[in-house]
Amino acid sequence: MEEDWSPCPRCGSNKVQKVYKWAIVFALFCTAGCMFWIGLLFPPLLLGIPVAIILGFIMMFGKNLWQCQDCKKTWVAKSKPFTVGDLIKYLAIALVIMVLAYSCGSN
Template identity: 50%
Template structure:
């Protein structure tokens, strides 16, 4: 079943994608995991590792959003509730 979506409010493009808060969280945590190995060689990068881990933990608390593939504009997902 196709999920309800709207065209991009900025450019009107139909090439939009729903970005899941969980996918974004996994991306942050994966980036932190990869950066850990570099941080052993360059110690100041531990700050970036900690920031990425915090973002990975906090992101699932937010909302999902739409992103336009043409202009990269993002906006909140409006949940349509059936009567």
């Protein structure tokens, strides 16, 4: 699954590391879940929920990110063809993440 690897576009270094977008997506959905419950006490926070969800979806459908270990540049990986299978997989993962975010917020 490393076929979209490429050297650093700024300094040409081979020391590049994949940035796991799923961790970012999960954090954004969890943030949205927590904001809902904090928002019950502090309503302005409710405005942040759609922002966090939209950012989560943008990240989810976005490409993988890479970061250079030498110059710390972050860039987007080369694109791969998008298939219906990918769409179904993403929707299933989105559903699981939303259920998890909701249940962790409700405790």
